[in-house]
Amino acid sequence: MLKKNKREKILKAAISAFAQKGYHDTSISKIINKAGIARGTFYLYFENKRQIFDSILENLIVEIDRCIKKIEIGKERQNPLEQLKDNLRRIFTLFVENPELSRILLRHAAGLDKESDQKITEFYNNIADKIEDALKLGIKMELIRDCNPRITSFLILGSIKELIEHVTLTMKNKSDINPVIDEILNFGLHGLKNPGLSSLFLQ
Amino acid sequence: MLKKNKREKILKAAISAFAQKGYHDTSISKIINKAGIARGTFYLYFENKRQIFDSILENLIVEIDRCIKKIEIGKERQNPLEQLKDNLRRIFTLFVENPELSRILLRHAAGLDKESDQKITEFYNNIADKIEDALKLGIKMELIRDCNPRITSFLILGSIKELIEHVTLTMKNKSDINPVIDEILNFGLHGLKNPGLSSLFLQ
Amino acid sequence: MLKKNKREKILKAAISAFAQKGYHDTSISKIINKAGIARGTFYLYFENKRQIFDSILENLIVEIDRCIKKIEIGKERQNPLEQLKDNLRRIFTLFVENPELSRILLRHAAGLDKESDQKITEFYNNIADKIEDALKLGIKMELIRDCNPRITSFLILGSIKELIEHVTLTMKNKSDINPVIDEILNFGLHGLKNPGLSSLFLQ
Amino acid sequence: MLKKNKREKILKAAISAFAQKGYHDTSISKIINKAGIARGTFYLYFENKRQIFDSILENLIVEIDRCIKKIEIGKERQNPLEQLKDNLRRIFTLFVENPELSRILLRHAAGLDKESDQKITEFYNNIADKIEDALKLGIKMELIRDCNPRITSFLILGSIKELIEHVTLTMKNKSDINPVIDEILNFGLHGLKNPGLSSLFLQ
DNA sequence: AATGAATGAGTGTTCATTCAT
């Protein structure tokens, strides 16, 4: 129990440091000072600087994955749109409640090295895959118009990522999440063109 | 002339190195080896490691800005949609033709330090501002439905950024750009819902 | 205790190196080799190269100051001449016993940079001030003839400095100090003119 | 003639730079900027940085030597005291009129390296030798009381050096030299003790 | 388990000197 506590303490210190300064500008000294432990102790709980960073990232990725539930159709399941909203709500809540982790993932995780880049890329591809699957299902069910589901999945992924970054920087109160999500859905479902406009005009 | 050439040579070497390994994992030694020059020569053309990185980034930012022309309405101007397409075409072409620069901007520029982060943030905010202005104009002209233009600008920005990253990693041939742009526009204008579907179903 | 020892070891190595080669021709490598420690260890005990030099100098200045006791008149105090002799004896002993420190102060400390120069100048001015005060007291007590005490203080200071430099280069045995001090005092008190000589001859 | 001029220009620039910043803090860049010449040109006139410094120093040493005329007795010669005064006057004038050179000799010349140190030492020893010779002559002629002429020569040399340093830092006007020289002579000849005082008191 | 002194490979930067033009 004590051991777990100390590990947590170090993790917390590291998260705070990495979020503020990024990987390279965070020294082990900074982390151990924040955690109030000795230099050697750090290496009892983590292999090295890189590993604690990866560990933080991995944790976050798992958490995010947990937020995304496959959208399924069925009597016992909710309206697919509602399932989608729930996914978004969980993800936004996770990020707003953990702005430091968000910062690490969105600002500092990319570009560390080949290995790390690959992990991040894989993670996003994974999400893109899930979006793609959902799109394909939607198309098959004729809920969604015909489109290139691969490209579209990245469009959706990108818009959500960017909004998360914007929101975690500006929003402190998670109660404001719902209107943001509605905006995403409106954008994604209906697009921007004025529905009252003659379709001739914009083509 | 010779002097210009050498500067270019160093820049090219640095761009290649930074793109591959990022800022921190690129040593001056690597750059000068790639450029085939002596250590001291580097410092004849650039103040220090940081400055050459900033210089590369600044250059790219200027190039990107040059791709984005304000969308304007008028007899002599093209259809606004066509203007929008041209903007996107220019940007995608720039990135596809300069995959290394893209990589530096998208992967390695963020998270270097406070100052650099601010510059990047400012750059993106600037673009978001332009998108926002265009949206407001579109709303006023009733080409675009009512929406939160700030949030939507980030949605659009994000979807484009993500697609650029995806495209520069996978696309080698710039002739493939047009269909991608069409996909973006379809997504942004009409959204994803199947227009044949009863609106009741998806609300 | 161990820690103190290591600091002393580094200081000793640095003093020896600086005395031999001066500040600029002494590299950190030289110091750590002499001290038998690793590069990083040096920086555990001293901030940087400059600081260890300043530290050595500062120490020496304090030691020298400690040698100089204010000459005071009073029943419990010795003959002022004896007090003066004691001051000189302590100073010469300090220098003869620490020829390396002497060398650093007299040869290598001046001309390092503005800041260092100022410190040295201040130190010497300080001593000159003390000499001046002593002179003024002596004049007031009519032990000493009328003279310009400021100028004279520099004459005295200079003669002692030069002799110290000469003595530390040539004298190994501190038992030889006394005659030297007598020579200084004779010179300073009675001057060089032959007292048997008609005063007319030399004016 | 032109060639001579350029050499002079470089020398002047170097003297000014060395006087201000010392040997190590003066870069070739500084010198050539001050002199308004190109990098390579410097090396047409001087072998390297060290050589121009030595050259400056050597020049000054020769000038100083020229100030010092052997004190000789004879019908055609002036009073020896007057000869001594003339020597001092010439030296002080030289230094006061060339404060930069003074600074280089007194502050920055010592401690450069073994070779340079030796040259300086030799120069001062040379002067001390001359003083010693004069002392010996004075003793033989019974103008000067018995003393250790070697030690005393350093006392005299030191007092003059220190006063020169003080004077060049504070005195701008060479007309003020005479009283200073009188002070030196009074100090050196008669010492400081009050002549009216019973000799018992101070022994 | 905890400590923190010790390590040393690695890096950015400077600057006197050279040499082709």
Place this chain on the structure above:
DNA sequence: GATGAATGAACACTCATTCAT
């Protein structure tokens, strides 16, 4: 003679990691 771009040896300093206590 004059130039100044090019050179590369040399150096101070950092910091993740280790290991004896």
